[in-house]
Amino acid sequence: MTLQKLKVAFLGPLASFSHQAAAESFKKASADLLPHVSFSDAFASVQKQEADYAVIPFENSTNGSVVQTLDLLSDRNNQYKDVKVCGEYYLTVHHCLLVHKNSYPNGLPSYDGKITKLYTHPQAWGQCEKFLNEYFKGVERQDVSSTSKGAEIVSKEKDECVGAIASHFAAEYHGVDALASNIEDRADNTTRFLIFRNIHADRTAGTTLDFESSSSQTPIPNGDSKSAEKEKETTRKTLISFSIDHSSPGALANALLIFKAHGLNLTSINTRPSLRRAWQYIFFVECGRKVSVENDDAVMKALNDLRDVTESCRDLGTWKDQLGVSI
Amino acid sequence: MTLQKLKVAFLGPLASFSHQAAAESFKKASADLLPHVSFSDAFASVQKQEADYAVIPFENSTNGSVVQTLDLLSDRNNQYKDVKVCGEYYLTVHHCLLVHKNSYPNGLPSYDGKITKLYTHPQAWGQCEKFLNEYFKGVERQDVSSTSKGAEIVSKEKDECVGAIASHFAAEYHGVDALASNIEDRADNTTRFLIFRNIHADRTAGTTLDFESSSSQTPIPNGDSKSAEKEKETTRKTLISFSIDHSSPGALANALLIFKAHGLNLTSINTRPSLRRAWQYIFFVECGRKVSVENDDAVMKALNDLRDVTESCRDLGTWKDQLGVSI
Numbered sequence: 001m002t003l004q005k006l007k008v009a010f011l012g013p014l015a016s017f018s019h020q021a022a023a024e025s026f027k028k029a030s031a032d033l034l035p036h037v038s039f040s041d042a043f044a045s046v047q048k049q050e051a052d053y054a055v056i057p058f059e060n061s062t063n064g065s066v067v068q069t070l071d072l073l074s075d076r077n078n079q080y081k082d083v084k085v086c087g088e089y090y091l092t093v094h095h096c097l098l099v100h101k102n103s104y105p106n107g108l109p110s111y112d113g114k115i116t117k118l119y120t121h122p123q124a125w126g127q128c129e130k131f132l133n134e135y136f137k138g139v140e141r142q143d144v145s146s147t148s149k150g151a152e153i154v155s156k157e158k159d160e161c162v163g164a165i166a167s168h169f170a171a172e173y174h175g176v177d178a179l180a181s182n183i184e185d186r187a188d189n190t191t192r193f194l195i196f197r198n199i200h201a202d203r204t205a206g207t208t209l210d211f212e213s214s215s216s217q218t219p220i221p222n223g224d225s226k227s228a229e230k231e232k233e234t235t236r237k238t239l240i241s242f243s244i245d246h247s248s249p250g251a252l253a254n255a256l257l258i259f260k261a262h263g264l265n266l267t268s269i270n271t272r273p274s275l276r277r278a279w280q281y282i283f284f285v286e287c288g289r290k291v292s293v294e295n296d297d298a299v300m301k302a303l304n305d306l307r308d309v310t311e312s313c314r315d316l317g318t319w320k321d322q323l324g325v326s327i
Numbered sequence: 328m329t330l331q332k333l334k335v336a337f338l339g340p341l342a343s344f345s346h347q348a349a350a351e352s353f354k355k356a357s358a359d360l361l362p363h364v365s366f367s368d369a370f371a372s373v374q375k376q377e378a379d380y381a382v383i384p385f386e387n388s389t390n391g392s393v394v395q396t397l398d399l400l401s402d403r404n405n406q407y408k409d410v411k412v413c414g415e416y417y418l419t420v421h422h423c424l425l426v427h428k429n430s431y432p433n434g435l436p437s438y439d440g441k442i443t444k445l446y447t448h449p450q451a452w453g454q455c456e457k458f459l460n461e462y463f464k465g466v467e468r469q470d471v472s473s474t475s476k477g478a479e480i481v482s483k484e485k486d487e488c489v490g491a492i493a494s495h496f497a498a499e500y501h502g503v504d505a506l507a508s509n510i511e512d513r514a515d516n517t518t519r520f521l522i523f524r525n526i527h528a529d530r531t532a533g534t535t536l537d538f539e540s541s542s543s544q545t546p547i548p549n550g551d552s553k554s555a556e557k558e559k560e561t562t563r564k565t566l567i568s569f570s571i572d573h574s575s576p577g578a579l580a581n582a583l584l585i586f587k588a589h590g591l592n593l594t595s596i597n598t599r600p601s602l603r604r605a606w607q608y609i610f611f612v613e614c615g616r617k618v619s620v621e622n623d624d625a626v627m628k629a630l631n632d633l634r635d636v637t638e639s640c641r642d643l644g645t646w647k648d649q650l651g652v653s654i
C-alpha cells in the first residue's frame with residue numbers, strides 16, 4: 001500500500017515567502033505544495049479536505065499581526081469551522097531589491113537613480129523603510145499580491161526601469177538580479193506562520209509534525225540550548241477567540257481572568273472589529289503552558305468557563321511551541 | 328487683548344477625511360486648520376507647540392486599528408513625551424467613486440468598464456470591497472497617501488481613464504464627479520479620531536472642548552436620549568500603554584487585573600511589536616469609568632500599581648466619551 005502524498009496549501013504565487021515557509025516546514029515529509037491565490041482559498045481547501053494542511057502568515061516581528069489572517073480566523077460566516085492550528089513555523093525574512101538581469105552588474109554603488117517604480121507586498125514596505133528612505137525616497141510604490149509577484153513584474157517589464165522587493169528565492173525563480181541584499185530594517189526580521197489542518201481529517205489525525213523553524217538555530221538567551229530544547233518539548237500554545245457583551249462592565253477582564261485561573265499564561269492579544277456592531281470586537285488570545293499531568297485538560301476547562309462570560313468563544317487549536325520562550 | 332487663533336494639525340492634504348474631522352470637531356472654535364504630510368509631522372507639531380491640537384485617525388469600525396497611530400503612540404524614541412489624548416471625534420465615513428468631470432453624466436448605469444486604474448488610501452479599499460468586487464473586479468489598485476490625493480490625481484490625469492475613492496468633500500474641492508455615492512460596505516462605517524494636545528501648553532490647559540461627533544445623532548439603543556446624554560457627560564475614557572517582561576509567567580494577566588481592581592472597565596486592547604526584541608509587545612489598553620468622587624484618582628492609582636508589574640507604562644491621556652457606550 002502506498003500512502004498518498006500530503007497536500008500543503010500556501011498563499012501563492014510560487015516563490016513567495018509562504019512557499020518558502022511551506023517547503024521548509026514540510027521538508028521532512030513527502031508533500032505536494034499547492035499555491036493558492038488568497039488566504040480564504042487556502043482555508044477553504046483545508047475545510048473541504050482538498051488540502052491536508054495550510055501554511056499561513058500570522059505575524060511579523062517588525063510589522064505586527066497580519067490582519068487578513070485574523071479576519072479569516074474571525075470566520076464571521078462560519079465557513080471554516082473545522083480548520084484549526086496544529087503547528088507554527090518561524091521564517092527569518094531577508095529582502096532584496098530586485099532589478100532586471102544584468103542591469104546593474106556592479107551592484108548598488110553603480111545605481112544611477114533611474115528606477116521609477118517599486119513593487120512589493122504591502123507588508124514588505126514597512127520592513128525596509130530605512131533602505132527605501134536612503135536609496136528610493138519619493139519613488140512610486142505599487143502594492144502587489146505577493147513579493148514574488150513583484151519579482152515577476154520586474155522580469156517581464158520591458159520599457160520602464162522598475163524594481164521589486166522580494167527574496168533571493170524569488171529572484172532565482174524569476175531570473176532577476178539583486179541590486180542589494182538584506183535590505184530589511186532588522187536582522188531578526190521574522191515571520192511566524194501558523195499551520196492549519198481539518199480536525200475531522202483522518203489522514204492527519206495521528207501525525208505529530210514537528211515544524212523546526214529556521215530561527216530555532218538562534219541561541220536562546222538565559223539558558224543553554226539543552227534546557228531550552230527540553231522546555232520546547234513540553235510547551236504548548238493555544239489560540240482562543242471570543243466576543244463579549246460590551247455593555248456588561250468588567251466582561252473583558254473577567255474573560256481574561258479565566259486564563260490565569262487555569263494556569264494558561266497570556267502571551268498575546270489581538271482584536272478585530274466584530275462587524276456585527278460598531279466598536280465591538282473579536283478578541284484573539286494566545287496562551288501557553290508547560291504540559292503536565294495536572295494541566296492536561298486546562299484548555300477544555302478554560303473554554304467551559306469562558307462560555308459563561310462571553311457571547312461566543314472558540315478553540316482555534318493547540319500546538320507545540322517552536323520558539324522556546326519561557327512561559 | 329485679542330487671543331491668537333487655535334492651530335489644529337491634521338493629516339493632509341486638504342480635503343482629506345482628517346481635514347473634515349478637524350473642521351467638524353473645531354467648528355465652534357476659531358481655529359486655523361493646518362495640513363501635515365505625515366502622522367509623525369502632526370505629532371511633532373504638537374510636541375513643539377507649533378500646533379495646539381492634532382486630529383489623528385485611531386480606528387475604523389470596519390477596518391480596525393490604524394497601526395501608524397499605534398506606532399506613533401509607541402513613541403519608541405521618546406520624541407512625543409508631552410503629547411496626550413484630550414478628546415475624540417467620530418466621523419461617519421461616506422465614500423464615492425470619483426471620475427473625471429462630466430465623463431459619466433448619467434452615472435453608474437452608463438459606466439462602460441473603461442476605468443483601468445483606481446486610487447485611494449490603503450484603508451479605503453477594505454471599506455468598499457463589495458462595491459469594488461461588483462463593478463471594478465480585477466482593476467489595478469494604486470495606494471496613495473490619502474483619499475483626497477486620489478481625487479486630485481483623477482482631476483489631473485489627461486490620458487488614462489482612472490478613478491478614485493474619496494469623499495464628496497474631496498470631489499468638490501478637486502472638481503471631479505461622483506460616479507457612485509455611499510459605496511462603503513457598511514452604512515455605519517465610522518472612523519474614530521483622537522485629538523491630542525501638549526500637556527505643558529498653557530494655551531490649551533484650561534479649555535474643556537466638547538467634540539460632538541457626527542455619529543452622536545444616531546439614537547443610542549437601550550435608553551432614551553436624555554439618559555444617554557447624562558451618561559455621556561459623566562463618562563471618561565483613558566488610554567494607557569505598557570510593556571511587560573514576557574519571561575515572567577502571568578505578567579500580562581497581572582497588569583490587566585489592575586484595571587479591574589481600580590474600577591476601570593477595559594474597552595479595547597491593541598498590541599504592536601516592541602521592536603526591542605522579537606515577539607515582545609507594547610500593549611495599548613483603553614478603559615472607561617463613570618466619574619465619581621470616589622474614583623477621581625483611579626487612573627493615577629492604577630498607574631502606580633502598573634509600574635510595579637510592567638517594564639514600562641505610560642498614561643496617554645483621559646478624555647470625555649463621545650459615544651455614549653455604557654461602561
